[in-house]
Amino acid sequence: AAGRVAHTAADQIGIHASGRLLMLALETFAPAAPWGTTDEQTPRRIVEALRDGQRAGERCQCRDLLPVSAFFHFDVATDSLVVAGVAAAPDGVALPPPATLAALAREEMARARRPRLSSIHLVAEPALGSQAAITVVQHDAQGSVTAVVGLLADTRRTIGTMFGPSMMRHGPVDSSGGRPAGVVLLDSLSLQVASDAGTVLFGRLGERHTFRARSRPRGPLEGLTITVALASGQIPSALVAILPRGHLWHFSVLLLCTLLVTAMAVGSSRREAQLASARSDFIAGVSHDLRMPLAQILIAGETLTMRRDRGEDERLGLASTIVRETQRLIALVENVLLFSRSGAVELEPALEPLPVRALLDEAREAVRLAATDAGQAIDVHAEAGLMVVGDHQLLRQALVNLLDNALKYGTPGQRIRLDAIAHSPTRVHLRVEDQGAGVPRAERERVFDAYERLARDQDSERTGTGLGLAIVRQIARACQGRVWLEDAPAGGIRAVLELPAAVASEKPARVTERV
Numbered sequence: 001a002a003g004r005v006a007h008t009a010a011d012q013i014g015i016h017a018s019g020r021l022l023m024l025a026l027e028t029f030a031p032a033a034p035w036g037t038t039d040e041q042t043p044r045r046i047v048e049a050l051r052d053g054q055r056a057g058e059r060c061q062c063r064d065l066l067p068v069s070a071f072f073h074f075d076v077a078t079d080s081l082v083v084a085g086v087a088a089a090p091d092g093v094a095l096p097p098p099a100t101l102a103a104l105a106r107e108e109m110a111r112a113r114r115p116r117l118s119s120i121h122l123v124a125e126p127a128l129g130s131q132a133a134i135t136v137v138q139h140d141a142q143g144s145v146t147a148v149v150g151l152l153a154d155t156r157r158t159i160g161t162m163f164g165p166s167m168m169r170h171g172p173v174d175s176s177g178g179r180p181a182g183v184v185l186l187d188s189l190s191l192q193v194a195s196d197a198g199t200v201l202f203g204r205l206g207e208r209h210t211f212r213a214r215s216r217p218r219g220p221l222e223g224l225t226i227t228v229a230l231a232s233g234q235i236p237s238a239l240v241a242i243l244p245r246g247h248l249w250h251f252s253v254l255l256l257c258t259l260l261v262t263a264m265a266v267g268s269s270r271r272e273a274q275l276a277s278a279r280s281d282f283i284a285g286v287s288h289d290l291r292m293p294l295a296q297i298l299i300a301g302e303t304l305t306m307r308r309d310r311g312e313d314e315r316l317g318l319a320s321t322i323v324r325e326t327q328r329l330i331a332l333v334e335n336v337l338l339f340s341r342s343g344a345v346e347l348e349p350a351l352e353p354l355p356v357r358a359l360l361d362e363a364r365e366a367v368r369l370a371a372t373d374a375g376q377a378i379d380v381h382a383e384a385g386l387m388v389v390g391d392h393q394l395l396r397q398a399l400v401n402l403l404d405n406a407l408k409y410g411t412p413g414q415r416i417r418l419d420a421i422a423h424s425p426t427r428v429h430l431r432v433e434d435q436g437a438g439v440p441r442a443e444r445e446r447v448f449d450a451y452e453r454l455a456r457d458q459d460s461e462r463t464g465t466g467l468g469l470a471i472v473r474q475i476a477r478a479c480q481g482r483v484w485l486e487d488a489p490a491g492g493i494r495a496v497l498e499l500p501a502a503v504a505s506e507k508p509a510r511v512t513e514r515v
Contacts, residue, residue, distance in 0.1 A: 005189075006230050009189050010213050021221065026120075027063065029050065029136055030053070032053075032149065043147070048084055050084070051071055051085075067161070069131065069152050070152045071150070073147060081102050081105070095152060100127050104127075104133060112145055119137045121220055122221055124155050130156075131152045133151065134150060160202055163202060192205050203227075205227060209231045212229040215227075293325035293328045296322075297321075300318040327370070331401075348478075349475075349479055350391050351479065353388075354387060354389070354390055357382045357420075359399065361380065367403045370407055371403075375412060376413065377414075377415045379416070379419075380419070383420065386428060389500040394479065397475065398472045398483075401471060402472060406432050406436070411436055416435075418431070419433075424501075428499050428500075433492060433493070433494045435490065436492050447469050448472075448473045482498050
């Protein structure tokens with residue numbers, strides 16, 4: 001309970017200090033308004049305006065001020081830095097070199113590109129010495145970073161201002177009659193502020209402060225660690241009642257069972273939601289894939305029936321459209337039926353030796369009209385006499401699915417390569433290469449799961465059921481093979497279907513044909 005109190009207090013102190021820093025920084029940078037566009041102000045005029053405003057505030061003593069020693073401006077377009085000192089630096093204190101300030105400005109530019117971060121930031125790094133920097137990243141109307149405006153101030157005085165008198169007060173005097181240097185209390189809590197490097201910037205905790213909590217605030221104070229502690233002597237009585245050990249065991253078992261049931265319920269609900277989402281996407285994809293071929297067949301059929309065609313060439317084109325779209329429908333129905341059947345029972349393929357060349361030619365012919373309509377070509381490369389063991393109908397469907405993916409996700413006018421090589425005396429690789437955008441390495445295993453599609457294709461005009469590659473993997477396993485994706489040598493993606501080799505009927509000879 002004491003630790004929880006300290007943790008909550010640390011969070012609240014960080015929120016309060018962040019708000020105070022924002023208020024003081026906005027007031028200090030107000031003369032130049034660096035958060036707006038400054039097309040009419042040069043970097044030199046900006047830092048001079050900030051310096052003059054700081055000096056005016058110090059003379060009138062009419063508002064809260066940060067202990068500023070210098071202002072600087074880093075221009076992104078010219079990669080130049082302008083520095084203006086407010087007053088002479090105290091003895092033994094030197095401003096950081098320009099190279100250090102320029103490097104700091106570039107880091108703040110990179111930080112500003114991260115989403116949901118404050119444009120005002122306090123930086124306390126060893127490279128700055130005893131100075132801390134407060135920066136504002138300036139953007140143009142299009143949101144691009146144009147400059148970084150900042151100030152330099154004494155670190156301890158600045159941090160003390162953030163966690164200062166309005167929120168804290170000194171603790172009781174110690175046994176020596178003085179106050180602990182830098183130790184401040186919020187009610188009965190001790191506070192310490194440190195940098196990421198572990199340097200204590202403000203406050204000090206004694207050994208008796210055993211109940212401690214750390215908070216790492218976001219936004220303007222990102223990079224600092226706030227530690228709040230409560231001494232054991234500040235707790236007048238025990239916070240936890242002592243229970244018999246038997247009761248604790250019962251409570252522990254009950255709590256564990258509750259956690260297990262909750263975890264199972266959450267997992268079941270998540271799986272149910274994922275399944276419902278996948279089912280919805282699948283139905284939408286199937287509906288679209290059915291609607292488009294049917295619409296093409298209907299239009300072509302009506303045109304032929306009503307004799308609206310203008311000649312033999314157009315009639316041939318309409319008939320080819322009907323054949324092509326019918327083949328698409330058949331392939332879609334075969335995929336759905338095969339997937340639904342494989343989900344209920346194991347596939348029982350009729351394994352037999354198959355000539356690879358004939359298998360590739362048959363798959364190419366099945367998608368020839370679709371390739372011609374898309375303005376793409378398929379190059380077939382095979383070895384004469386090369387044979388595999390598999391189910392003829394299933395392997396044809398697997399190759400058609402791979403070719404259909406290559407046609408769908410490849411670039412316009414591409415040449416798809418369909419080839420086969422003897423990988424070893426006992427294994428043969430059937431490969432399909434396209435020239436498309438490829439598949440990220442992290443996604444190459446996931447796309448073989450049912451209903452899975454790449455995020456970039458979810459909202460594109462490329463529709464699909466998400467079953468094509470899942471069916472290819474099922475067929476590969478049923479035929480005692482495997483399938484995977486890899487980078488194609490000329491760009492794009494290569495799908496590799498590995499199958500057992502059969503005894504070749506003739507000496508292999510390289511045969512190449514292009515369509």
